Amino acid sequence: MTLSTIATLGAALSLLIGSGFVLVGVVGLLKFDDPMTRLHAPTKVGTMGIGMLLLASLLASLAKGEPSIHELLIMAFLFVTAPVSANFIAKVTIHRRTCETPPAPQKDSTWSTLDTPDT
Amino acid sequence: MVRVYNWLFPHPLLTLILAVVWVLLQNDVTAGMVVFGIILGIIIPRITAVWWPDRPKSFRMGKMFTYSLMVLWDIVVSNIHVAWIVITVPNAKLRPAWIVIPLDVKHPEAITVLAGTITLTPGTVSADLSSQGNSLLVHVLHTDDPDAVRDDIKNRYERRLLEIFS
Numbered sequence: 001m002t003l004s005t006i007a008t009l010g011a012a013l014s015l016l017i018g019s020g021f022v023l024v025g026v027v028g029l030l031k032f033d034d035p036m037t038r039l040h041a042p043t044k045v046g047t048m049g050i051g052m053l054l055l056a057s058l059l060a061s062l063a064k065g066e067p068s069i070h071e072l073l074i075m076a077f078l079f080v081t082a083p084v085s086a087n088f089i090a091k092v093t094i095h096r097r098t099c100e101t102p103p104a105p106q107k108d109s110t111w112s113t114l115d116t117p118d119t
Numbered sequence: 120m121v122r123v124y125n126w127l128f129p130h131p132l133l134t135l136i137l138a139v140v141w142v143l144l145q146n147d148v149t150a151g152m153v154v155f156g157i158i159l160g161i162i163i164p165r166i167t168a169v170w171w172p173d174r175p176k177s178f179r180m181g182k183m184f185t186y187s188l189m190v191l192w193d194i195v196v197s198n199i200h201v202a203w204i205v206i207t208v209p210n211a212k213l214r215p216a217w218i219v220i221p222l223d224v225k226h227p228e229a230i231t232v233l234a235g236t237i238t239l240t241p242g243t244v245s246a247d248l249s250s251q252g253n254s255l256l257v258h259v260l261h262t263d264d265p266d267a268v269r270d271d272i273k274n275r276y277e278r279r280l281l282e283i284f285s
Binding site: 025027031033034039043047051069070087090093104108113 | 219
């Protein structure tokens with residue numbers, strides 16, 4: 001078995017695993033009924049799902065004999081930016097009070113999202 | 120000599136990251152690209168120096184590397200865990216919870232890394248910071264024991280981050 005065969009098989013396997021996680025993420029998005037629990041499903045798609053798909057792309061480029069490492073960059077940027085968007089969706093949910101009200105923090109008076117001026 | 124070094128590399132880590140990202144973007148490791156990456160890595164930190172006046176004084180690269188590997192492993196493990204919850208646990212039996220994590224880390228950078236880590240490991244999403252920055256609000260998808268999750272995050276991630284940004 002040559003290196004390119006192994007890389008192709010690896011790419012196929014990571015495609016399967018990645019799309020499996022994307023599928024589970026979508027199922028979760030449709031199944032859960034609360035905005036906050038629904039937020040948990042896309043975080044899975046954004047990490048393992050996309051990660052495995054990019055790994056497949058990396059392995060496929062290796063198999064073709066023209067190695068590419070752009071995928072590592074995509075993964076790095078995605079891992080840095082994904083929590084920010086999740087955080088903003090959570091903040092909107094808290095701000096519009098469409099979820100259960102969170103418990104008060106221990107030291108400070110309130111959460112920064114709920115800390116709005118009265119007027 | 121030290122002054123020249125400080126003038127050229129006000130933020131050595133940023134210089135390194137910029138050079139590496141530039142080479143990766145080119146998808147081509149040649150001497151010219153490396154040199155151009157280092158030039159970018161010297162110019163950009165000098166121009167943007169105004170925006171990071173209070174950056175952490177010490178940053179341990181080696182510990183950050185092992186921390187990243189640990190987080191990657193945790194992402195894989197908890198992904199499988201959450202996928203199992205999504206498939207098997209019906210909505211009525213799902214027990215989501217808010218947990219409040221009192222923060223010991225004080226650097227904004229360290230809090231950002233901690234919040235990012237919490238969100239990246241599926242099953243927990245960091246939702247909000249308290250108004251003075253002393254607590255972090257985290258939402259857990261399904262747990263029987265919220266206190267255990269809080270202690271786990273504090274022991275596993277925050278303790279290491281305290282060492283990295285000490």
